[in-house]
Amino acid sequence: MRSTRELLNGHHHHPRPTVAPPADLPEPLRPPDTGACPRCHDAGWLRVEVSVGHPSFGRMIRCDCLIEKETKQRGRENRRLSQLDGLEDRSFESFDTSVEGVEDAFAITKAFADEPDGWLVMTGRVGSGKTHLAVAIANARLAAGEQTVMFTVVPDLLDHLRATFDPSRGIDYDERFNQFRNAFLLVLDDLGTENTTPWAREKLFQIINHRYNERLPTVITTNRPFSEIDERIVSRMLDRSLSRAIVFDRAEDYRQRGQPGYVRGKPFRPYR
Numbered sequence: 001m002r003s004t005r006e007l008l009n010g011h012h013h014h015p016r017p018t019v020a021p022p023a024d025l026p027e028p029l030r031p032p033d034t035g036a037c038p039r040c041h042d043a044g045w046l047r048v049e050v051s052v053g054h055p056s057f058g059r060m061i062r063c064d065c066l067i068e069k070e071t072k073q074r075g076r077e078n079r080r081l082s083q084l085d086g087l088e089d090r091s092f093e094s095f096d097t098s099v100e101g102v103e104d105a106f107a108i109t110k111a112f113a114d115e116p117d118g119w120l121v122m123t124g125r126v127g128s129g130k131t132h133l134a135v136a137i138a139n140a141r142l143a144a145g146e147q148t149v150m151f152t153v154v155p156d157l158l159d160h161l162r163a164t165f166d167p168s169r170g171i172d173y174d175e176r177f178n179q180f181r182n183a184f185l186l187v188l189d190d191l192g193t194e195n196t197t198p199w200a201r202e203k204l205f206q207i208i209n210h211r212y213n214e215r216l217p218t219v220i221t222t223n224r225p226f227s228e229i230d231e232r233i234v235s236r237m238l239d240r241s242l243s244r245a246i247v248f249d250r251a252e253d254y255r256q257r258g259q260p261g262y263v264r265g266k267p268f269r270p271y272r
């Protein structure tokens with residue numbers, strides 16, 4: 001959206017127009033006698049003051065104060081859609097980097113938040129800080145003005161999908177489903193703990209597979225052994241051309257799978 005200033009500066013071949021509060025607005029839009037905004041007196045709109053015949057004659061434009069208000073409103077709406085409400089406190093600033101072995105995980109997730117690219121798979125036991133950092137990535141992108149950031153705990157997502165995609169009801173379209181599928185950034189927390197119907201499981205796979213094919217930035221956290229996760233999803237999580245993995249601790253699961261050693265909190269690439 002062009003600001004008032006840009007609009008006014010955009011017509012150099014015409015006399016430079018000035019703006020004034022509108023004089024003949026209907027009652028609700030009438031500027032009050034005193035307002036916080038000195039330009040529009042809180043009406044939100046300005047009439048471009050130009051002579052008859054000027055292309056902008058009679059035109060109403062948004063005051064910068066209204067543009068700012070609308071931007072804040074959009075930010076709130078984006079936050080509501082993202083499902084990050086109530087998780088504002090989980091940021092990089094509030095993350096305890098003094099815990100042994102988390103420095104690399106912190107650096108990698110911070111870099112990902114600055115420039116989301118590919119997938120980030122974060123594994124480790126409950127309480128290892130992976131969810132905090134995953135949420136911090138989403139919060140950072142939202143704060144940067146990203147419009148479609150989505151956070152979801154996978155069992156909750158599956159509950160939603162199960163409720164929405166009841167095959168007996170024949171519903172095959174769901175707006176929420178598409179938001180998860182197409183969001184610029186999707187954070188899937190707690191993958192693998194879900195106990196759900198084959199139908200919902202298939203829908204989850206469709207979301208993940210679409211994001212895999214489109215290489216959309218995606219963050220996945222799990223504390224489950226890969227043997228408990230849909231193997232089609234695991235094979236995509238382990239695609240090293242797309243996905244980067246961070247291990248938050250020496251989880252028993254990995255030793256059991258006979259993986260080579262790795263350093264706590266270090267990126268762990270050689271899955272296979």
Ligand SMILES: [Zn+2]
Pocket residue numbers: 037038039040041042043044045063064065066
């Ligand atoms: Zn104003």
